Amino acid sequence: SQTIHQWPATLVQPVGSPLSLECTVEGTSNPNLYWYRQAAGRGLQLLFYSVGIGQISSEVPQNLSASRPQDRQFILSSKKLLLSDSGFYLCAWSVRGGYDSPLHFGNGTRLTVT
Amino acid sequence: EDQVTQSPEALRLQEGESSSLNCSYTVSGLRGLFWYRQDPGKGPEFLFTLYSAGEEKEKERLKATLTKKESFLHITAPKPEDSATYLCAVLPRAQKLVFGQGTRLTINP
Incomplete structure (x- = not known):
């Protein structure tokens, strides 16, 4: 069966510090990968998605970036965090080519920027 | 613009008290509608x-139904462990998934 791992579960970082969140998927090949942010009362916001190694699409301009160095690894980064980057970050995967297949989410990272 | 609205925002029920959650949508060319359950911090x-x-789908005490304008998540004889936030998402022709804000469901024993 497929599993998705996300870490760390919680993170407290000062303003201006760098960020690296990692996500890995097991049990499937060539998945589509996604980064979402969930803010209280604002629903789920798509940040980045990837259909293959090195292929990243950005949905929202901001000081975050994403990379996919391996087929089942997705990384969310920032060089300098802002207070507004605080939130709940979720990684998800779906079947490649299955445009109507559901997303499967990890358990998220709660990021607090102080 | 593709939109999804869930109602109510929050719902409190007694254990065993059946009810329904609503997901209304306006999208151009529905390709799929998804229901999710989210526990706090997960x-x-x-x-x-x-x-x-x-179309209808069932799983334990949950049944989801779909019309051309909305979907319902029916919960029959709920238990406290059914307490969670339920999210609806629609996939329009543009293939950008649109999530609703969710309904926070609390089942009191």
Whole structure:
């Protein structure tokens, strides 16, 4: 069966510090990968998605970036965090080519920027 | 613009008291509608996919239905462990998934 791992579960970082969140998927090949942010009362916001190694699409301009160095690894980064980057970050995967297949989410990272 | 609205925002029920959650949508060319359950501090857990009006899916005490304008998540004789936030998401022709704000369901014993 497929599993998705996300870490760390919680993170407290000062303003201006760098960020690296990692996500890995097991049990499937060539998945589509996604980064979402969930803010209280604002629903789920798509940040980045990837259909293959090195292929990243950005949905929202901001000081975050994403990379996919391996087929089942997705990384969310920032060089300098802002207070507004605080939130709940979720990684998800779906079947490649299955445009109507559901997303499967990890358990998220709660990021607090102080 | 593709939109999804869930109602109510929050719902409190007594154990065993059946009810329904609503997901209304306006999208250009529905390709699929998804229901998720989210527990506090966790990622959403996939429940159902519905593709066309008239379709129904069931899982334990949950049943999801779909019309051309809305979907309902019916919960029958709920238990406290059914307490969670339920999210609806629609996939329009543009293939950019649109999530609703969710309904926070609390089942009191």
